[in-house]
Each structure stands twice: as structure tokens, then as C-alpha cells.
Amino acid sequence: MMQATLIAPLRRLAWPALSTRQRAGALLLALLLAFAWLVPLWHDADPARQQLVRILELPTLAAPLGTDHLGRDMLARTAAALRLSLGMALLSVVTAAVPGILFGVIAGWRGGWLDRILGSVADACLALPGLLLVLLLVAIAPGNFWALYVGISLVLWIEYFRVVRARTRVLVASPQLEASRLLGFGPLYLFRRHLWPELAPQVLTLAAFGAASAILAMAALGFVSVGLRPPTAELGLMMIELLPYYHEAPWAMAQPILALFVLVFSLNLLAGKDPR
Amino acid sequence: MSHPLLQVSDLTIHGDGVTIAPFSLSLASGQRLTLLGETGSGKSLIAQAIMGTLPQGLTPAGELGIDGTSYAAADVAARRTLWGRRLALLPQEPWHALDPTMRAAAQITESHRHVAGLAPGKARQATQHDLAELGLEDAGGKLPGELSGGMAQRVAFAAASAGGAPIVIADEPTKGLDAPRRDAVVELLARTPQAGGALLTITHDIDVARRLGGEVVILRHGQVVERGPAERILEAPQTEYGRHLLDAEPSRWPAPPRLASAPDATPVVAARGLAKSRGGRQLFSGLDVSVLPGEIVGVVGPSGCGKSTLGDMLLGLASHDAGEIQHAPGHRLGLQKLYQDPPAAFSSHWRLSRLLDDLVQRHRLERAAIVPLMERLGLDERLLARRPGEISGGELQRFAILRVLLLEPRLLFADEPTSRLDPITQQQTLSLLVELARERRCGVMLVSHDPALIARLCDRQLALEENAEAASRPSAKAEPVSLA
Numbered sequence: 001m002m003q004a005t006l007i008a009p010l011r012r013l014a015w016p017a018l019s020t021r022q023r024a025g026a027l028l029l030a031l032l033l034a035f036a037w038l039v040p041l042w043h044d045a046d047p048a049r050q051q052l053v054r055i056l057e058l059p060t061l062a063a064p065l066g067t068d069h070l071g072r073d074m075l076a077r078t079a080a081a082l083r084l085s086l087g088m089a090l091l092s093v094v095t096a097a098v099p100g101i102l103f104g105v106i107a108g109w110r111g112g113w114l115d116r117i118l119g120s121v122a123d124a125c126l127a128l129p130g131l132l133l134v135l136l137l138v139a140i141a142p143g144n145f146w147a148l149y150v151g152i153s154l155v156l157w158i159e160y161f162r163v164v165r166a167r168t169r170v171l172v173a174s175p176q177l178e179a180s181r182l183l184g185f186g187p188l189y190l191f192r193r194h195l196w197p198e199l200a201p202q203v204l205t206l207a208a209f210g211a212a213s214a215i216l217a218m219a220a221l222g223f224v225s226v227g228l229r230p231p232t233a234e235l236g237l238m239m240i241e242l243l244p245y246y247h248e249a250p251w252a253m254a255q256p257i258l259a260l261f262v263l264v265f266s267l268n269l270l271a272g273k274d275p276r
Numbered sequence: 277m278s279h280p281l282l283q284v285s286d287l288t289i290h291g292d293g294v295t296i297a298p299f300s301l302s303l304a305s306g307q308r309l310t311l312l313g314e315t316g317s318g319k320s321l322i323a324q325a326i327m328g329t330l331p332q333g334l335t336p337a338g339e340l341g342i343d344g345t346s347y348a349a350a351d352v353a354a355r356r357t358l359w360g361r362r363l364a365l366l367p368q369e370p371w372h373a374l375d376p377t378m379r380a381a382a383q384i385t386e387s388h389r390h391v392a393g394l395a396p397g398k399a400r401q402a403t404q405h406d407l408a409e410l411g412l413e414d415a416g417g418k419l420p421g422e423l424s425g426g427m428a429q430r431v432a433f434a435a436a437s438a439g440g441a442p443i444v445i446a447d448e449p450t451k452g453l454d455a456p457r458r459d460a461v462v463e464l465l466a467r468t469p470q471a472g473g474a475l476l477t478i479t480h481d482i483d484v485a486r487r488l489g490g491e492v493v494i495l496r497h498g499q500v501v502e503r504g505p506a507e508r509i510l511e512a513p514q515t516e517y518g519r520h521l522l523d524a525e526p527s528r529w530p531a532p533p534r535l536a537s538a539p540d541a542t543p544v545v546a547a548r549g550l551a552k553s554r555g556g557r558q559l560f561s562g563l564d565v566s567v568l569p570g571e572i573v574g575v576v577g578p579s580g581c582g583k584s585t586l587g588d589m590l591l592g593l594a595s596h597d598a599g600e601i602q603h604a605p606g607h608r609l610g611l612q613k614l615y616q617d618p619p620a621a622f623s624s625h626w627r628l629s630r631l632l633d634d635l636v637q638r639h640r641l642e643r644a645a646i647v648p649l650m651e652r653l654g655l656d657e658r659l660l661a662r663r664p665g666e667i668s669g670g671e672l673q674r675f676a677i678l679r680v681l682l683l684e685p686r687l688l689f690a691d692e693p694t695s696r697l698d699p700i701t702q703q704q705t706l707s708l709l710v711e712l713a714r715e716r717r718c719g720v721m722l723v724s725h726d727p728a729l730i731a732r733l734c735d736r737q738l739a740l741e742e743n744a745e746a747a748s749r750p751s752a753k754a755e756p757v758s759l760a
Contacts, residue, residue, distance in 0.1 A: 178593065179621045183679065184609045185638060193634070197625035 018272075025208070025269025032263055036082035045073035047080040047233045056249040068238075068252050069245050072231075078255050080233040085263060088149055088218055089211035095153040097207055100160025105195065107161070108168025109187075115165075122158045130155035134217065138226050148227060152214045159210065163202050171195055208271035212264045219260055235260045280304045281474040282326070282443050283341030287349055289321050289498075291334040296321055296498040298338070301491075303474035305442070308466075308490030310477045310506070312521070314698040318498040319478045323445050326476070327365050328352035342443065360391040364441035366465075368448035370432030374420040380431045381407065381416030387438035406434040410464070425579065426457035433464055442473040449477065450484050454579055454725040462487045480698055482525050483728075486510050494518050524699035526729035532710040535571055535735050542604055543568050544686040544719040545590055549599035552585055559585060560740060563599070567687060567719035572710055574730035575723045577740030583723045586740070587613065587689035590721070603686075609639070610686035614693040614709075618672035622664035628675055629660035641682055653678055653708060670701035677709060687719045695725065706733060 018026065045063070051071035059066045065074040103122075107115040134151035141147035171177055177194050185193075215235075221227030222236025230237060238256040246253045282303040289296040296318045303309055311319040325336040329352075336349040342362055347354055355363070367373040374383060381403050388399035407416050410430045420428055429449065437444065446465055450458040462484055468475045469490070477488055485492050486506060493503040494517070502509055502518045513519050522528065543566040551561035559582030567573050575583050588594035590601060591611045603611070615621040622631070636643060650657065653674045659667055667675075673693055680688060690709065694702035706722075710733055713720045721738075724730050730737050 175615045175617070175621045176623050179613065179615065179676075180623075182591065182593075182609075182612055183635060183638075183683065185634070189634070189638070193626060193631075194623045197623060 022270050022272045025266045025271070028262065028266035029270060032082060032259075032266060033086065036079050036086060039075060039079035043073075043075055043079075045076040047072060047076040048231045049073070056245060056252065058251070065255060066249065066252055068242060069249075074252055074255055077233040077238060078259055081235045081238060081256060082259055082263065084228075084232070084234055085215045085218065085260075088145075089214050089267075092149050092153040092156060092214040093207045093211050095149070096156035096210055097160050097203060100157040101164050101199070101203065103157075104161045104164025105168050105191065108165040109172050111169070118161070119165075122161050125154065125158055131217070131220075134221065135226065138221065142226075142229075145228060148218060148221065152217055156210045156214065159206055160203065163206060164199055167199055167202065168195060171198060205271045208267045212267040212271070215260070215263060215267075279344050280341065281343060282476070283339075283346075284326060285339040285341070287322065287325055287336060287338035287340070289318070289325055289330065289334055289336050294318065294321065294334060294498065296325075297500065299500065301476075301493070303443070303476065305472045305474065306469045308469045308475040308477070308488055310479060310485040310488055310490065310492045311495055312479060312482065312485050312492055313495035314480060314521075314700065316497070317495040319495050320447055321498075322495075323365070323447050323476065323478050325349055327359070327363060327445060328355040329365075358441075360387065360436070360439035360441060362441050362443060364436045364439065364444050366429075366433055366436050366444060366446040366449055368451050371420055371423070371425065371428040373432050374428060374435070376420050378419070379416065380412070380418055380420065380423065380427075383431065384434045384438055387435045391439035402438070403434075406438065410434060424457075425453050426460055429453070429457070429461050430464060437468070442468075444468045444473060444475050446475070446477045448479055450479065450481055455727055456578075458484065459487070482510065482522060482699065494521060520700060524703040526703075526726055526732045529703055529707065529732050532572070532707065532733055533714050535568075535714065541568050543602075544604045544610075545601065547590065547599060547601040550586070550589065550596050550601070551598040552582060552589065552594075552596055554582070554585065561598070563740075565590065565738060567721060569604075569686070569717040569719055570714050571736070572713065572720045572722055572734045574734035574737035575721055575740065576725075576727065576730055576737055581740045583740060584691055587691055587721060587723070590687065591689055606686055609683045612680040612683065612685040612688050614673070614676055614680065614688065614690040616692040616695055618669050618676060618696075619664050621676060622672065624663060624665045627661060627663055628667075632660065632679070635679055635682060639683065645682065646678075649678055649681060652712065654704070668701075670697050670705055673697065673705055674708070677705075677712070681712060681716065681718075684716065685718050687721070688713065690720055690722045692723050692725065 043064070049072060051067070054063075054067050054071045055069055057063060057067045057071075063073045063075065065078065068074055068077065103118050107118040133155060134148065137147045137151040138144075171194060177190055180190055180194060218227060218234070219236030219239070222234045222238075223240050225237075225240060227236060228234045230241070235256045239253065239260075242249070242253040242256070280302045282301070284299065284301045286298040286300060287296070288298050299322060301309055311322060313319045321330065321334065324330045325334075326340060330336060338349040340347045340349055340355075342355075342358060359365075374380075378386075381400075384406055385399045385403045388394045388402045389396060392399075392402075394402060403416070407413055410433070412427060412430055412434075415423060415427050415431065420431070423431060444465070449461050449465060453461060458481070465475060465477060465488065475488070475490075477484070479485060489506045491503065492506045492509045494501040494509065494513075494515075496517055502513060502515045509518065510522065513522055546566040548564050549561075550563040550565065552559045563586070565573075565586070575586065577583055585594060589596045591613055632646070635641065636646075647657075655671065655674055655678060659671060659675070664672055693709070694705050697705060706729070709720065712718075722730070722734060
């Protein structure tokens with residue numbers, strides 16, 4: 001038993017082994033998360049409160065990252081915008097990944113007409129340009145957070161579907177699945193023990209890339225003023241609001257840009273190599 | 277006496293936990309030498325060191341003499357110009373060595389043109405000559421994917437030897453080939469020494485070594501265990517390991533326990549008039565199969581004749597076009613299968629203990645039954661802490677047998693369960709399987725390419741033929757094995 005106890009602890013983690021790049025991304029993302037959620041605990045400024053006597057101020061003790069053109073606290077606003085972006089990214093990843101994986105496994109497993117129907121639906125969704133679909137939904141329900149996120153996840157699920165379906169097709173025909181089926185195991189077991197360990201690394205990569213593109217899409221919509229409405233603190237919206245003041249207060253405009261850059265960068269690092 | 281074509285003096289290989297002890301050989305024109313050993317004995321590394329294609333992290337040392345010129349073993353670049361012209365390598369699994377997008381004739385012509393330096397017209401003529409000589413007249417226009425294993429092997433041989441290299445190194449040339457094709461490859465290899473070249477063959481197949489003749493070297497853990505002329509080494513080995521290795525040859529296996537069952541026992545599976553076609557081709561028709569409890573039925577036939585499909589039909593995994601299959605009454609888990617490639621039959625992500633626990637929980641099995649069975653199978657409890665990729669193929673196949681036997685199967689379809697294992701491991705695994713099947717009265721259908729193995733182990737054999745056309749004539753019949 002000596003040897004068994006020596007080997008076992010090294011491989012206890014079920015989480016896919018991350019590369020150095022991915023670990024750096026995860027660390028950066030953890031720091032951003034900590035920043036976004038810890039700031040309100042010790043800095044209780046309201047991100048929407050205007051103080052018109054204190055506009056475009058340099059960082060002070062009261063406002064550690066300065067104030068914007070309406071005297072709102074930049075630290076509170078950046079943290080709030082990051083919370084919004086991260087929450088939105090998580091939500092769109094989950095809503096895209098869950099149906100994507102579910103339909104992908106069903107299509108790959110069953111094959112036949114079900115596979116053809118689901119494949120056609122995915123192709124039809126792809127035929128619409130993604131941003132156009134989002135703009136359409138935003139036009140139907142302007143300024144609505146939910147419309148934005150439904151639009152973004154409608155575009156994103158197809159990637160999960162395709163990757164999962166292709167891998168599942170190969171695995172379903174493999175001896176390992178057949179062996180387990182002959183041993184009397186049901187579909188849930190087959191998914192948990194055979195499919196998921198193979199799919200997880202690819203889904204993780206897609207999720208990180210998907211989160212990055214969802215954040216970018218939301219910021220882009222905010223920047224062209226079709227996304228969320230003021231006074232919401234949102235990265236793209238903050239950029240366009242502060243654009244006229246870039247000369248007087250470059251530090252203010254740099255903040256949402258830097259926050260967006262670091263956020264997307266950390267997610268791309270976490271994604272690792274592109275599985276496609 | 278001419279100088280040797282290939283001379284290797286004190287070749288050693290170090291690195292990555294591999295050590296090959298000083299190895300020397302000398303091959304003159306017309307001579308042949310065979311390196312025999314199990315997986316991990318370092319036999320392929322010696323071939324790679326001579327060619328200069330060792331993987332990263334391994335460094336060779338020693339002297340090589342090729343055609344009277346001497347080279348340092350570590351100087352790989354100098355030997356590169358010899359490839360194809362003086363030194364040719366016949367790779368294992370040649371279908372991986374051929375370009376899948378290029379037709380067979382074009383690949384051979386390419387060698388004639390660019391390695392041998394012939395003019396285009398001459399190169400085409402030489403290719404036609406090669407193809408005709410190897411019996412491949414019709415195969416020139418085919419892509420590697422359309423060739424059978426034996427044909428691909430011959431095309432690869434023609435392409436590798438087009439440069440006229442007198443020294444041919446064949447690395448496991450018969451791996452994955454069935455018996456008739458194996459013999460054809462051996463004949464093909466024997467041409468080189470007949471034409472005045474030198475042949476170095478690496479194999480784990482004792483039969484191949486015997487047919488090739490010449491000098492035989494038995495390797496184990498990078499050490500030469502025994503060397504000498506094939507007739508002496510392969511008939512009367514001096515060392516214990518040598519005897520052990522030779523005893524693993526199917527024709528020398530101890531006979532399995534006799535089938536002690538009344539001939540009128542209910543068969544575990546009985547099928548009548550089975551027919552199946554695939555891709556518009558009739559695989560078989562009018563096929564009758566029956567397996568008694570505890571009986572070992574061998575299934576033989578050329579590649580692609582539907583042996584695995586027959587198994588899937590009997591296990592209920594595939595449909596049949598005509599005929600009927602009757603199973604003995606019992607639970608549905610009584611039909612089980614063993615796979616050719618053990619790691620492919622397991623998910624590589626979980627520890628074996630986890631997989632075993634899953635099975636026990638799923639079917640509420642008696643845990644008490646596991647330990648004695650593991651002992652019978654020679655499985656150490658420590659292995660359970662590992663994952664499928666971390667133990668040897670033989671151990672994994674025995675673990676597969678353990679899992680299957682815990683379910684008390686009535687019929688076990690073993691699809692070439694040991695074709696990827698070394699001879700010694702193969703013998704251990706199969707004799708255990710037969711013994712346990714007899715004990716537990718489980719009918720076994722054993723697929724194999726090796727006629728000697730079937731003759732030794734099986735009570736009856738079912739011979740499937742290729743392309744059975746006549747529906748009236750039974751294309752396959754089960755008959756008692758004639759013990760040679």
C-alpha cells in the first residue's frame with residue numbers, strides 16, 4: 001500500500017490541469033473579481049451620485065481614482081461596471097453553455113433526424129450575423145439588460161453545440177462507451193465518466209473565450225449608445241461619456257479602457273489554446 | 277571475405293530512464309539478424325540509434341561502420357545522406373508511413389526519381405517492375421486507405437527499397453497482420469539478403485524470427501540475454517528467460533483443462549441462418565453458431581470478414597439481416613465483450629478503484645468476491661490506485677476480465693484480446709481466461725489471427741471466409757479443431 005499512498009495525492013484534483021498561461025489568467029481574473037466585489041465594502045460612495053462642484057478631479061483621499069464629468073466617484077463606478085460585466089459574462093456563458101452542451105450531446109448521441117434538425121437550427125442561427133441579432137433585440141426592448149444577454153447567448157451557444165457534438169459522436173462509437181454499456185451503466189453514468197472528462201477542457205476554453213466576447217459585445221453596444229442607458233456604470237458607456245474630456249482628464253477615460261483590457265486579457269489567457 | 281556491410285560496436289543509449297547496455301553486431305552481405313524481445317526491451321531503440329532517428333532526450337554513443345566508412349553513433353547529421361541509399365527503414369504499421377493523399381505508384385516513383393535519381397520515364401518503368409514483382413499490378417492507382425494491410429506493407433517496402441539500399445532495417449514488420457500476410461511479409465524481407473544485402477529485423481514474434489533464420493539476439497531491459505544462430509537459440513535456449521520466452525509460443529502452451537460438460541447441455545447462445553451485409557457486400561449468410569457453457573470457440577478469418585460484426589450481433593449490439601439468435605435465459609448482463617486495445621475500452625480519467633466501485637454500486641455486487649478473483653488474475657491491489665494509462669496493457673486486460681467476470685457472464689466475446697500484448701503476457705492472460713471460463717461455465721468466443729493459438733486453446737473453431745457469395749452453401753462452418 002506504500003506506493004499507492006505515494007501516487008494518489010498527486011492526482012487528486014479532478015479539475016483539468018492548467019498551463020502556466022492559464023494559471024496567470026486565473027490569477028488576474030481573481031484579482032479583478034476581488035477588486036470589483038471588495039471595493040464597495042470599504043469605499044461606500046454611490047456610483048450614481050453626482051457632485052457637480054467636484055467634476056474631473058484628480059485622485060484624492062475621498063475619491064481614490066478621481067471623479068468624472070458629473071462629479072461621480074470613479075473608483076465606485078469602475079468597480080460597479082466590472083461587476084456588471086462579469087455578472088453578464090457569467091450569465092451569458094451559462095445560458096450559452098448549458099443548451100449548447102445539452103443539444104450537442106443529444107445530437108451526437110442520437111444522430112439521425114434529431115441531429116439533422118438541431119444542426120439545421122444551429123446553421124440558421126449562424127446565418128444571422130451575431131451583432132445584427134443583438135441590435136434587433138435591443139431595438140425591440142431598448143436599454144434592457146435581459147434583451148442584451150438573451151441576444152448574446154443566442155449567438156454563443158452554437159460554438160458549444162458544434163464542439164460537443166463532434167466529440168460526442170466519436171466517443172459514442174468508441175469501445176469505452178460500449179464496454180460500460182455492456183456492463184449495465186445508464187446514460188447519466190456514461191456522461192459523467194466518459195463524456196464529461198473529455199469535453200470539460202474544451203468547454204472551459206470556449207467558456208473563457210465566450211465570456212471575453214460577451215463582455216466586448218456589451219461594451220461595444222454601450223460605446224455606440226444602443227446598450228444600457230445612463231446612469232448605469234458600464235464600461236463601454238463610461239468610455240463614450242468620458243471621451244469629450246480626454247484632454248482635461250485622461251486618467252478618468254483610461255480607467256474603463258484599462259479595466260476592459262485587463263478583463264478580456266485575463267479571460268483569453270485562461271482560455272489557453274483554441275480547441276477549434 | 278568482404279568487409280561487413282553494417283558494423284555496430286559498443287552502441288549504448290542513455291537518457292530518460294532508458295539504458296541500453298553496450299551492443300555490437302556485424303552483418304555481412306547476405307546475412308540477417310533478428311532482435312527479439314518484449315515491449316520495453318529496447319529493441320526498437322537500437323534500430324533508431326542505427327538510423328539516427330532516436331527521440332529527443334536519448335543520446336547514443338559508440339561506433340557504427342556502414343559500408344566500410346565509420347561514423348560516431350551520436351553524429352546523426354552525417355548519416356542522413358545514407359537514408360534510402362545505403363540504409364532503409366521499413367516502418368511498423370506502414371499505412372501510417374505512406375502519404376494518404378498520394379496513389380501507391382506515385383509514392384514508389386517518387387523514391388526512384390528523387391532518391392535513386394532516375395529520369396522520370398525510367399522511374400515509372402522501375403515502379404511498374406516493382407509492382408509486378410510484388411504482385412501489386414492492380415494496386416498502383418489506389419490510395420493507401422484503399423489498400424489492405426499486407427498490400428500497404430508491400431508498397432512501403434517498394435518505396436523504402438527503391439533507392440537500392442543494401443541495409444534494410446524492419447521495425448516490427450508484421451505487427452497487426454494476420455497469419456497469411458505475415459508469411460508474405462517474411463518472404464518479402466528475405467529478398468534483401470538473397471540479393472546480397474543485410475537485413476536487421478526487430479520483432480516480438482518468435483515465428484517470424486524462426487522463418488527469417490540467421491542470427492537471433494534476445495533482448496531484455498536493454499541487455500542482451502542470449503545470442504546465436506536461430507536454429508540453436510529458438511530450439512534450445514540456454515538461459516531461463518530465453519526458455520520462458522519460447523514457452524510463450526502458442527504451440528508450446530500447456531493444453532487447457534478439458535471441457536467437462538455433457539454435449540446435450542443448453543447452449544448459451546445458438547444462432548441459425550445468420551446473414552449480414554455491410555456497405556452492399558455480403559459478409560456472411562446461412563451461418564450457424566452455438567456456444568456451450570464453458571466452451572471456448574475460436575473465430576478465425578481474414579481481416580474485414582465480419583468477425584467483430586458477428587460478435588456484436590450475438591451480443592445484441594448490432595442487427596442481423598436474417599436468421600435467429602437464441603440466448604440462454606438469464607439476466608441481460610450475461611453478454612460481455614473483451615476488446616483488442618485495452619486502454620481504448622476504459623475512460624483514462626478515473627482510477628481503477630473508482631471504476632470498480634461504480635460497478636459494485638451499480639449492481640450491488642458482493643465485495644467479498646473481488647479480492648480472491650483479483651488474486652487469481654494476479655492483480656496487485658496497488659494497481660487500483662492507478663489510472664488505465666498508468667498500468668501495462670496486460671494488467672489492464674486482466675482488470676477488464678475482472679470487471680466482466682464479476683457480472684457472472686454466460687457468453688464472453690473476446691475480440692483479439694491479446695493481439696497487442698507481448699507473447700509472455702499473452703500466454704498468461706489467455707490461459708487465465710480459459711481456466712476461469714471453464715470454472716464459471718462461461719462460453720467464450722475467441723477471435724484471433726494466430727491459427728496456432730486457436731488450435732491450442734479452443735474446443736471448436738468457426739472459420740469465416742472472405743466474400744461468401746453463394747447463399748446456398750454454408751460459407752462458414754464450425755468444426756472441431758484438429759490438434760496438430
